[in-house]
Amino acid sequence: MSTYLPTSNGEIHYCDYNDVVDHPMVFIHGFPLDQTSWDNQVSFFKKSNRVITYDLMGLGHSKFSYPTVTIDSHVDDLIHLMNHLHLDKLHLVGLSMGGYIALRAVLKHSDRFHSVVLANTKAEGDDNKAKANRFEQIDQLKLNGTSSFTKSILTKLLSPNYREKYFNETEQLSRIIALQSITGLNANLIAMASRFDHTLDLRTIKTPTLVISALNDEIISQENSATLKNNIVNAESVTLEDSGHLSNLEQPVGFNAAIKSFLNRRN
Numbered sequence: 567m568s569t570y571l572p573t574s575n576g577e578i579h580y581c582d583y584n585d586v587v588d589h590p591m592v593f594i595h596g597f598p599l600d601q602t603s604w605d606n607q608v609s610f611f612k613k614s615n616r617v618i619t620y621d622l623m624g625l626g627h628s629k630f631s632y633p634t635v636t637i638d639s640h641v642d643d644l645i646h647l648m649n650h651l652h653l654d655k656l657h658l659v660g661l662s663m664g665g666y667i668a669l670r671a672v673l674k675h676s677d678r679f680h681s682v683v684l685a686n687t688k689a690e691g692d693d694n695k696a697k698a699n700r701f702e703q704i705d706q707l708k709l710n711g712t713s714s715f716t717k718s719i720l721t722k723l724l725s726p727n728y729r730e731k732y733f734n735e736t737e738q739l740s741r742i743i744a745l746q747s748i749t750g751l752n753a754n755l756i757a758m759a760s761r762f763d764h765t766l767d768l769r770t771i772k773t774p775t776l777v778i779s780a781l782n783d784e785i786i787s788q789e790n791s792a793t794l795k796n797n798i799v800n801a802e803s804v805t806l807e808d809s810g811h812l813s814n815l816e817q818p819v820g821f822n823a824a825i826k827s828f829l830n831r832r833n
């Protein structure tokens with residue numbers, strides 16, 4: 567069921583797949599995507615879990631009525647959605663920017679999560695070079711709109727192999743990105759540039775954690791993933807070979823199996 571939930575800064579567009587009512591999971595997508603990027607996970611997990619996906623504020627069909635977002639306002643939206651659905655505690659999955667939000671959520675509200683999957687993401691904040699890249703992307707959007715931004719970001723999100731082999735899927739993703747609003751993209755670029763560095767906080771996390779990385783990820787290095795795995799006490803990790811940054815799209819079978827096996831050992 568797809569619906570809208572009003573918040574203090576707009577309306578969250580979410581889907582609640584509740585044929586199975588137990589073992590709820592929430593999936594948080596990356597930038598500059600929307601909840602449809604989880605389609606392969608929804609069809610797999612909805613057979614055994616209640617599954618919730620949503621569009622982050624400023625992206626997809628969420629209605630963005632306030633000019634800024636932060637990683638913290640995304641966490642507030644997540645908690646608001648969980649409260650609205652009467653979900654006290656659940657399994658959280660976040661990929662990339664979704665992982666920045668999931669990590670911050672677990673640090674701020676550890677009692678609300680049974681477990682967390684941090685996929686293709688990191689604890690480090692943006693250094694000056696990364697911030698400058700975001701500001702260049704903002705300039706690029708102002709000058710040229712979404713089309714050249716879409717082309718250049720796609721080459722970082724998806725591996726050359728995938729782009730060549732899965733032309734239709736790549737085109738579909740490119741359409742999703744090109745349709746995003748420039749204000750929503752800018753707001754989320756600034757949210758990522760201004761996020762906290764959580765490297766030194768990782769040791770406080772007790773929530774069971776699965777770290778998923780991909781060998782050909784151009785955005786998140788193996789060192790970034792090792793920092794998560796080595797500093798979170800209760801963490802395990804899986805590396806997907808033959809995948810770029812969006813490992814849930816490029817390797818859905820391996821991605822889903824890694825989470826399923828992690829959850830089975832926890833239920």
Ligand code: MLT
Nearest residue numbers: 596597661662663664785
């Ligand atoms: C994402 O996939 O969410 C972003 O590429 C992450 C980032 O730019 O830091």
